[in-house]
């Protein structure tokens with residue numbers, strides 16, 4: 001299949017140029033001011049073509065809880081989320097469809113789904129999202145969210161002796177499950193990759209992290225995990241292991257150029273240097289960090305130290321959307337308040353590069369994706385510069401990043417295949433998806449039989465200790 005996009009704007013350094021772009025099968029065949037009008041012709045006039053972005057960290061099934069959880073810090077928010085665990089793989093399928101559609105319609109062509117598994121239906125959970133991502137045609141990295149500790153282990157002790165129940169599965173049971181999932185679903189050539197993705201050191205043993213590392217070596221999997229999202233996590237690892245989480249991950253051989261680490265809020269300069277020297281990637285999830293009060297990740301310091309940074313929406317219950325352009329905007333301008341030296345601030349063209357090339361670099365795909373170059377795989381997004389939100393005509397990328405683009409995506413291609421045309425996802429029936437999301441949910445505050453704002457059992461157990469640990473209880477500072 002040959003497609004020629006005619007007379008479209010592309011960035012050229014700090015300026016723009018008008019070109020024809022030829023797509024040949026899965027690849028970008030040629031880019032030049034004028035190409036022979038071959039194959040399917042697309043009018044690119046008044047449109048901007050960019051490499052697709054990566055939604056580099058999310059949890060698709062959280063969509064069912066978006067907007068529903070009270071303003072709480074991560075550890076208590078998580079306790080609430082645990083109470084709302086799904087039981088039906090069909091719901092997991094629908095929320096993956098929703099996540100994929102929202103990612104595509106906000107400039108993303110790849111999604112990294114750190115997927116919560118339904119207990120007892122783990123493989124069915126993975127099967128459900130793989131089916132959804134194949135149907136939509138988005139490139140997907142699915143990291144089953146695995147752990148071998150129970151939730152209370154995720155809060156530091158701060159000198160208190162606590163009765164922490166054991167995890168539901170041992171490290172070796174988890175690793176056996178992961179290997180079965182890899183064997184069944186890891187198909188990078190078809191756009192579906194399984195990742196070795198332990199939840200994080202707060203809920204995983206070093207045995208499990210090492211097992212994930214071995215599995216990733218054996219099957220050439222990308223590695224993914226949460227890293228130092230909250231102050232409590234920083235305290236926990238210090239308390240338990242006497243070193244920082246970055247130092248421990250490094251000792252365990254988990255860092256590297258195919259390792260992406262979500263959040264990275266509470267890091268020292270030594271930690272940042274370790275991430276740079278191991279060529280690890282930090283995934284910046286600014287909205288989630290704000291929503292959960294986790295802190296502001298030191299993104300400007302990462303960039304100065306040479307650490308690759310990409311953007312993620314994080315799960316839809318801590319954001320509470322999957323709008324990648326919104327995450328890119330906030331994730332770029334948030335740091336202007338952290339550094340008076342405005343020459344360090346992130347420019348819109350740099351934001352776009354972080355979202356595209358930065359994203360694929362963290363997945364070990366920078367040689368195949370992330371830039372507009374002949375020979376690269378065609379994961380592309382074309383923006384309609386006549387969208388009201390992108391008018392009047394100024395700097396298209398400046399307005400795309402700093403504005404509030406709505407209905408701005410005209411077309412998208414993944415692996416050379418068209419998946420969005422005229423602003424509509426063409427591979428799945430979005431109207432039907434809306435109907436099914438509606439039918440599978442309810443406005444929970446409309447039901448008078450349900451109590452208002454009652455804390456979950458998990459939260460009631462966790463909260464007093466959390467308040468003690470964080471110095472929020474009188475006399476515990």
Ligand SMILES: [Zn+2]
Nearest residue numbers: 226262314315
């Ligand atoms: Zn997360």
